[in-house]
Amino acid sequence: MLYQRSSRLFAEASLVIPGGVNSPVRAFKGVGGTPIFVKEAKGPYLFDEDGNRYIDYINSWGPMILGHAYDPVVNAVIEKAKKGTSFGTPTALETEIAALAVSMVPNIDKIRFVNSGTEACMSAVRLARGFTNREKIIKFAGCYHGHSDSFLIQAGSGAATFGVPNSPGVTQGTAKDTLLATYNDLQNVKDLFEANKGEIAAIIIEPVAGNMGCIPPAKGFLQALRELCDANGTLLIFDEVMTGFRLAKGGAQQLFGIKADIVAFGKVIGGGLPVGAFAARNEIMDYLAPVGPVYQAGTLSGNPLAMAAGFEMLKALNSDNAIFTRLEEKTAYLESGIRKILEANNIAHTINRTGSMISVHFDANPVTNLKTAANGDNESFKKFFHGLLSEGVYIAPSAYETWFITDALSYEDLDFTLNAIEKVAVTL
Numbered sequence: 001m002l003y004q005r006s007s008r009l010f011a012e013a014s015l016v017i018p019g020g021v022n023s024p025v026r027a028f029k030g031v032g033g034t035p036i037f038v039k040e041a042k043g044p045y046l047f048d049e050d051g052n053r054y055i056d057y058i059n060s061w062g063p064m065i066l067g068h069a070y071d072p073v074v075n076a077v078i079e080k081a082k083k084g085t086s087f088g089t090p091t092a093l094e095t096e097i098a099a100l101a102v103s104m105v106p107n108i109d110k111i112r113f114v115n116s117g118t119e120a121c122m123s124a125v126r127l128a129r130g131f132t133n134r135e136k137i138i139k140f141a142g143c144y145h146g147h148s149d150s151f152l153i154q155a156g157s158g159a160a161t162f163g164v165p166n167s168p169g170v171t172q173g174t175a176k177d178t179l180l181a182t183y184n185d186l187q188n189v190k191d192l193f194e195a196n197k198g199e200i201a202a203i204i205i206e207p208v209a210g211n212m213g214c215i216p217p218a219k220g221f222l223q224a225l226r227e228l229c230d231a232n233g234t235l236l237i238f239d240e241v242m243t244g245f246r247l248a249k250g251g252a253q254q255l256f257g258i259k260a261d262i263v264a265f266g267k268v269i270g271g272g273l274p275v276g277a278f279a280a281r282n283e284i285m286d287y288l289a290p291v292g293p294v295y296q297a298g299t300l301s302g303n304p305l306a307m308a309a310g311f312e313m314l315k316a317l318n319s320d321n322a323i324f325t326r327l328e329e330k331t332a333y334l335e336s337g338i339r340k341i342l343e344a345n346n347i348a349h350t351i352n353r354t355g356s357m358i359s360v361h362f363d364a365n366p367v368t369n370l371k372t373a374a375n376g377d378n379e380s381f382k383k384f385f386h387g388l389l390s391e392g393v394y395i396a397p398s399a400y401e402t403w404f405i406t407d408a409l410s411y412e413d414l415d416f417t418l419n420a421i422e423k424v425a426v427t428l
């Protein structure tokens, strides 16, 4: 494949944008080379500036669960735009999407919309601190909750790819209130509670981790966290920015039957526009301004274009339960196909999957936390990535990322992908 235009565009971008990208995970730093510049996308396909087509397994890092340029979303945004793009006053549409989200997700009475997953998690933690009148939080190494200061400690995703455990610029004062635990290690969490009695406002967790590759929670782990929180007056925050409206209508709470106190959303909820949200039961949400004392705001929060896109997306997901079954089946098909190919080629691997989140780790040992995720053979991953790219299959340019399956994928697309993997596997 030719990447001439992309390479030139990247060189131009690098002169005026740090690293040529507006989010580090888009750079190809973890795999070498320069990123492809996308010109347009439709359904499961990306088309780059050089005219190459790719089957897309990133899907904007999750939002495009029904494929790119999904007609109902596109049309709703066009129609809304004609009527004004931002007012800074309430609109009826905000209530409609809020009511729909509240009806789809268990254990929430009210929801507040923001502009990104980062804002959602940041605000969820502030709310938890205000509500409990405590300062410390527990986060898990390798979980990513956006780039707010208190989360940039062993943050997974881009931070793991680039080997930045803790970002400069985060003050020690902030860092000391974030207690770090190992994913799937209950004793570790218990020890933190023991050492910080009465001080922990919240545990924040990705109920299925997706930012160190895909790592499902060990059986009983989430339930045990729920019980620890109850016993200690601590709130359980599910960061469902990835899992929300993806693993089920009601996200991971529904899939695992675990009740979170506060839930953060992003990605799918915006249908591809910049939207995040956080939600909880009345007692907690009424702690927010203007009703309660915890301040949180946003000039463009609840923006009409963003709400129109999100509303169409949620309506589509709410109207057809079969979407989640289809996503699961397509991803399981991909999983068993990849496993067969890697086994036939004697390539050490572990494939983790929950629903339509899947990742391939080039290591034979179980991948259950950040440490074991880091054991993967990165040289194999780089070859795998570039091999697939040149075959027209676009996966995330980092071994620490999950693949997001879209319902727009046909079984022909999946077979095309497996065929490409077969070709690449013999070169590993």
Ligand SMILES: *Cc1c(COP(=O)(O)O)cnc(C)c1O
Pocket: 115, 116, 117, 118, 119, 121, 144, 145, 146, 147, 206, 210, 211, 239, 240, 241, 242, 266, 267, 276
């Ligand atoms: C992507 C992501 C975020 C951050 O969302 P942004 O919209 O990028 O700010 C937070 N949490 C999780 C689990 C994510 O995957």
